[in-house]
Amino acid sequence: MRILPMAKIVLKSLFRKAATQMYPLITKEYYPATRGKVLNDTEFCIYCGMCQRKCPAGAIEVIRAKRYWALDPKRCVTCNYCVEVCPKKCMTMDKRYTAPSTN
Amino acid sequence: MGERTVIPFGPQHPVLLEPLHLDLVIEDEKVVKAMPSWGFVHRGLEKLAEKRDFIEFPFVAERICGVCSHSHGMAYTQAIEALMSLEIPVRAKYLRTILAEFSRINSHLLWLGLLANALGFESLFMHCWKLREKILDIVEETTGGRVIFGACRVGGVNRDIDAPTLARMSRLFTGMEKGFREIDGVFRKDYTVQKRLQETGALSRADAHLLGAVGPVAKGSGIPCDMRRLGYSVYNELDFQAVVETEGDSYARTSVRIKEIFQSVGLIQQAIAKIPAGEVSMKITGLPPVGEHFEMVEQPRGEAVYYVKGNGTRFLERFRVRNSTFANIPALLKILEGCELSDVPMLILSIDPCISCAER
Numbered sequence: 001m002r003i004l005p006m007a008k009i010v011l012k013s014l015f016r017k018a019a020t021q022m023y024p025l026i027t028k029e030y031y032p033a034t035r036g037k038v039l040n041d042t043e044f045c046i047y048c049g050m051c052q053r054k055c056p057a058g059a060i061e062v063i064r065a066k067r068y069w070a071l072d073p074k075r076c077v078t079c080n081y082c083v084e085v086c087p088k089k090c091m092t093m094d095k096r097y098t099a100p101s102t103n
Numbered sequence: 104m105g106e107r108t109v110i111p112f113g114p115q116h117p118v119l120l121e122p123l124h125l126d127l128v129i130e131d132e133k134v135v136k137a138m139p140s141w142g143f144v145h146r147g148l149e150k151l152a153e154k155r156d157f158i159e160f161p162f163v164a165e166r167i168c169g170v171c172s173h174s175h176g177m178a179y180t181q182a183i184e185a186l187m188s189l190e191i192p193v194r195a196k197y198l199r200t201i202l203a204e205f206s207r208i209n210s211h212l213l214w215l216g217l218l219a220n221a222l223g224f225e226s227l228f229m230h231c232w233k234l235r236e237k238i239l240d241i242v243e244e245t246t247g248g249r250v251i252f253g254a255c256r257v258g259g260v261n262r263d264i265d266a267p268t269l270a271r272m273s274r275l276f277t278g279m280e281k282g283f284r285e286i287d288g289v290f291r292k293d294y295t296v297q298k299r300l301q302e303t304g305a306l307s308r309a310d311a312h313l314l315g316a317v318g319p320v321a322k323g324s325g326i327p328c329d330m331r332r333l334g335y336s337v338y339n340e341l342d343f344q345a346v347v348e349t350e351g352d353s354y355a356r357t358s359v360r361i362k363e364i365f366q367s368v369g370l371i372q373q374a375i376a377k378i379p380a381g382e383v384s385m386k387i388t389g390l391p392p393v394g395e396h397f398e399m400v401e402q403p404r405g406e407a408v409y410y411v412k413g414n415g416t417r418f419l420e421r422f423r424v425r426n427s428t429f430a431n432i433p434a435l436l437k438i439l440e441g442c443e444l445s446d447v448p449m450l451i452l453s454i455d456p457c458i459s460c461a462e463r
């Protein structure tokens with residue numbers, strides 16, 4: 001029918017399972033490759049500062065003398081480059097995104 | 104003859120999502136002239152290229168725009184590779200091409216959804232975006248990013264895609280093609296869509312040529328302007344023709360984008376069938392030499408021109424992007440002349456504007 005070509009699709013969709021998920025109840029399963037957030041295992045970190053130098057967003061701060069490593073999550077663009085260049089491989093990319101703050 | 108009034112339109116406007124400001128000179132309800140002004144989202148990314156290492160800059164280049172981010176990364180890395188005379192592995196080229204076509208389908212489905220939304224056709228809008236979700240999911244699974252793929256690196260791609268996943272990517276379309284045909288049928292046959300799009304915003308072939316229109320705007324006016332025909336990456340090994348419509352109105356531009364979705368599906372299937380085994384990245388030694396290079400790629404929105412100038416250090420001397428939206432603004436102003444005021448948001452949308460791209 002020329003007037004309502006969308007009606008068929010809409011009617012079919014009515015009787016199908018919903019394409020969306022009830023988010024807070026059902027969370028999406030992330031893929032192993034998903035770039036969620038950067039984590040650093042400071043136990044193995046040698047504070048070489050390679051991640052700080054390579055970060056395109058300038059989100060990582062490393063002070064070797066104080067054994068200090070910090071990531072500014074608001075500046076981080078989750079490009080995964082710090083994880084790739086880390087010589088000790090102590091940095092990992094977590095597939096889950098940073099959880100929203102609740103307080 | 105009525106009195107002339109100037110209506111400021113944008114950058115914050117309920118029906119115009121892009122941060123573009125237009126001064127519309129109107130006479131009664133007809134637009135006589137449109138004068139653009141912009142600079143609201145300028146971020147100085149071209150200057151940033153002079154302060155970032157050339158190997159790290161693809162991450163910045165990909166963030167010029169959200170929807171065509173892969174094409175930005177691809178254009179930048181191709182420009183650097185050409186400047187440094189690097190021959191990257193063929194498999195990496197194929198993977199970049201496959202992802203570029205996925206990004207094209209993503210962009211066109213997004214645009215079709217936005218168009219349906221602008222028409223007030225909510226169910227069609229949701230249906231287009233439902234299809235787009237499957238594309239985003241497969242891209243997230245293979246590259247790690249839904250919107251910013253982050254796949255392109257100087258010298259190749261960040262990760263390989265294994266053969267079963269590639270087969271699954273190819274098979275994905277056997278189920279989805281039916282969905283594409285359904286929305287194609289709606290855009291083609293629906294009375295509302297036809298009434299709003301047909302014979303509005305006509306741009307003749309001569310005007311499109313004179314004003315330097317690119318991408319679907321030029322293709323809708325009958326100019327087969329498709330940079331993929333230049334054969335960059337592996338497009339010279341794939342069989343395709345530029346999609347062309349001759350009417351030049353908003354409907355022709357919509358039709359070009361729908362046909363390009365089917366074309367991209369064909370290109371992905373061809374590329375997956377032909378992809379050779381091998382390495383996906385190479386080690387980069389040396390620095391960009393003194394010299395310059397122009398790289399042209401076909402983004403979902405049209406041609407993008409990348410200019411890089413090296414000076415023998417880790418930092419580029421000059422970096423310049425001319426994006427498709429920038430090239431299409433003169434054509435947009437021509438389209439707006441003589442249209443109804445109520446059609447203005449629809450006509451701005453019909454060129455698929457991306458002001459973030461245009462202002463870098």
